[in-house]
Amino acid sequence: MLKLKNIYKTFHVGTINERRALDDINLVLNDGDFVTVIGGNGAGKSTLQNVISGTINPDFGTVEINGVDITKLPEHKRAKYIGRVFQDPMLGTASDMWIEENLALAFKRGEKRSAFKWMINSDNTKFFKSQLAKLGLGLDERLKTKVKLLSGGQRQALTLLMSTLKKPDLLMLDEHTAALDPKTASLVLGLTKEIVENSNITTLMITHNMRDALAYGNRLIMMDQGRIIFDVAGEEKQKLTVDDLLKKFNQTKDAPSDAMLLG
Amino acid sequence: MTIGSLLGAIGQGFIWGVMVLGIFITYKILNVSDLTVDGSFATGGAVFAMSLLGGVDPTLCLLLAMCAGGICGLVTGILHTKFKIPAILAGILTQLGLYSVNLRILGDKANVSISQLSTNITFIANLTKLPHTRAGMILGITISVSCILILYFLLGTEFGASIRATGNNEKMIRALGVNTDNIKLFGMILSNMLIALSGAMLVQMNKYADVGMGKGAIVYGLASIVIGEVFFRKFSNFGIKLLSSVFGCIVFFIIRAVVINLGLKANDMQLISAIIVVIALAMPIFKENMNIQKIGKMNSLNEMSQNKSGDTTIKDALEKKISVETGGGVDA
Numbered sequence: 001m002l003k004l005k006n007i008y009k010t011f012h013v014g015t016i017n018e019r020r021a022l023d024d025i026n027l028v029l030n031d032g033d034f035v036t037v038i039g040g041n042g043a044g045k046s047t048l049q050n051v052i053s054g055t056i057n058p059d060f061g062t063v064e065i066n067g068v069d070i071t072k073l074p075e076h077k078r079a080k081y082i083g084r085v086f087q088d089p090m091l092g093t094a095s096d097m098w099i100e101e102n103l104a105l106a107f108k109r110g111e112k113r114s115a116f117k118w119m120i121n122s123d124n125t126k127f128f129k130s131q132l133a134k135l136g137l138g139l140d141e142r143l144k145t146k147v148k149l150l151s152g153g154q155r156q157a158l159t160l161l162m163s164t165l166k167k168p169d170l171l172m173l174d175e176h177t178a179a180l181d182p183k184t185a186s187l188v189l190g191l192t193k194e195i196v197e198n199s200n201i202t203t204l205m206i207t208h209n210m211r212d213a214l215a216y217g218n219r220l221i222m223m224d225q226g227r228i229i230f231d232v233a234g235e236e237k238q239k240l241t242v243d244d245l246l247k248k249f250n251q252t253k254d255a256p257s258d259a260m261l262l263g
Numbered sequence: 264m265t266i267g268s269l270l271g272a273i274g275q276g277f278i279w280g281v282m283v284l285g286i287f288i289t290y291k292i293l294n295v296s297d298l299t300v301d302g303s304f305a306t307g308g309a310v311f312a313m314s315l316l317g318g319v320d321p322t323l324c325l326l327l328a329m330c331a332g333g334i335c336g337l338v339t340g341i342l343h344t345k346f347k348i349p350a351i352l353a354g355i356l357t358q359l360g361l362y363s364v365n366l367r368i369l370g371d372k373a374n375v376s377i378s379q380l381s382t383n384i385t386f387i388a389n390l391t392k393l394p395h396t397r398a399g400m401i402l403g404i405t406i407s408v409s410c411i412l413i414l415y416f417l418l419g420t421e422f423g424a425s426i427r428a429t430g431n432n433e434k435m436i437r438a439l440g441v442n443t444d445n446i447k448l449f450g451m452i453l454s455n456m457l458i459a460l461s462g463a464m465l466v467q468m469n470k471y472a473d474v475g476m477g478k479g480a481i482v483y484g485l486a487s488i489v490i491g492e493v494f495f496r497k498f499s500n501f502g503i504k505l506l507s508s509v510f511g512c513i514v515f516f517i518i519r520a521v522v523i524n525l526g527l528k529a530n531d532m533q534l535i536s537a538i539i540v541v542i543a544l545a546m547p548i549f550k551e552n553m554n555i556q557k558i559g560k561m562n563s564l565n566e567m568s569q570n571k572s573g574d575t576t577i578k579d580a581l582e583k584k585i586s587v588e589t590g591g592g593v594d595a
Binding site: 082104109 | 416417419420421422423424425427428431432434435436437438439440441442443499
């Protein structure tokens with residue numbers, strides 16, 4: 001369970017560029033929630049994710065996961081709880097290392113890494129192979145291939161697998177299909193749905209695509225100017241259409257960006 | 264060049280090779296340029312010489328030198344990771360400061376002789392009845408091979424893999440729970456320990472410590488890595504890469520011996536190694552430019568053939584180009 005209480009964040013305080021990125025955010029994600037987050041540029045989606053993952057400290061407020069206050073924990077100590085997939089496919093994997101090595105690194109997420117235990121061993125190789133086979137991309141036959149030889153889509157699918165190899169308390173997807181072509185994007189989204197639902201992982205997915213935001217997850221959050229302006233779940237979300245969302249957007253000060261209109 | 268001077272060069276290569284392994288850790292594995300080298304190499308030598316003069320067992324002196332090197336690495340590491348000073352500047356600052364420290368260690372003398380004292384090398388020489396330089400080579404081989412093996416096993420462990428990942432994709436490995444600052448700190452300490460060890464062995468070999476003995480060491484090291492890469496380009500296994508850097512260092516010292524044999528001075532080697540590194544670093548740009556020129560040629564070939572027959576494709580032009588390159592007759 002993720003709990004955000006009274007989160008505030010302002011950038012460039014005291015300058016002409018002062019901008020309130022998060023304005024009293026209160027949010028509770030229940031176990032197993034698959035939440036999609038939408039909002040225009042500068043709405044605060046990314047800042048929200050950065051505050052949760054620990055790359056940015058909030059000015060005020062607390063972040064809790066499973067009852068543990070992690071507000072003051074540095075990024076690397078939060079890894080125990082959080083699995084992440086980034087927008088840039090290059091960021092989620094170590095390109096000069098094998099597929100197998102990347103998985104082995106991810107398998108130890110948030111754990112102590114022994115200086116006396118060989119990282120690759122036959123036991124986890126078998127496990128990695130079976131997990132890769134589930135992606136259906138043929139990567140299970142290429143364990144010793146360097147990741148830099150994979151396509152963006154393959155890398156993103158691999159990152160997704162890596163972030164969930166050890167079940168996280170929270171999975172954060174930061175526009176993880178935005179850099180992919182439409183066909184690959186839907187493939188990766190399909191895999192996302194499958195993995196999240198099979199393991200019942202609490203997920204926060206930022207997207208720029210309204211259709212995806214509607215099609216996936218059981219709950220939808222819309223942000224604007226650092227606030228959550230719309231929070232809908234369950235059946236109510238099922239009934240929601242792109243038109244409804246557009247209307248909501250038009251009520252806000254910022255007109256939606258072109259990308260959203262094309263949604 | 265005599266067999267004697269060739270073997271001497273190889274011996275030097277093994278001794279300096281340990282330093283190259285140290286540079287390899289920071290420069291290639293962690294992807295940070297640590298310029299502490301020139302200072303910590305001499306620190307290792309100075310600490311070894313002075314503790315040996317103080318009556319300490321030579322093997323223990325080697326360990327003391329390593330510790331001193333580790334402290335140098337720790338200083339640079341803290342400057343870089345805690346105070347966020349860029350790695351290059353942090354290294355330069357430490358190196359600059361170390362010059363004064365090294366002079367202090369050597370008792371304000373520019374060089375200190377240990378020629379009357381027994382060392383690991385004299386021990387090996389007595390045992391095997393080999394001359395001093397051959398015994399030095401045995402010490403160099405033993406230590407550099409052990410270092411390669413230890414590093415190979417370390418880098419294959421869970422912890423070691425996170426070191427490699429830190430150099431490869433810092434953001435990713437931090438998201439997987441690794442404190443990358445600590446990893447860099449560790450890498451810099453380990454690297455400078457090896458560098459100081461190498462300096463201490465060189466003092467044994469030369470029978471004296473000199474405050475300027477580390478001058479240009481970083482360039483020697485980079486040149487060695489670059490030369491090694493030329494020979495082992497096709498291998499991506501990090502064990503082979505470690506081996507290749509020591510091999511590169513041996514080749515480097517053989518080149519150095521040849522150059523000296525040709526009548527140049529040993530000091531010219533600084534310029535030559537700088538040129539080797541520059542060429543290696545500039546190579547990708549040269550290649551890129553050559554590729555662009557090739558595209559130009561190909562396009563003009565394509566135009567020519569189109570002008571002639573009107574319906575030739577790029578494929579034809581490519582074939583034509585290949586036949587030009589392979590020396591086949593063409594009537595364009």
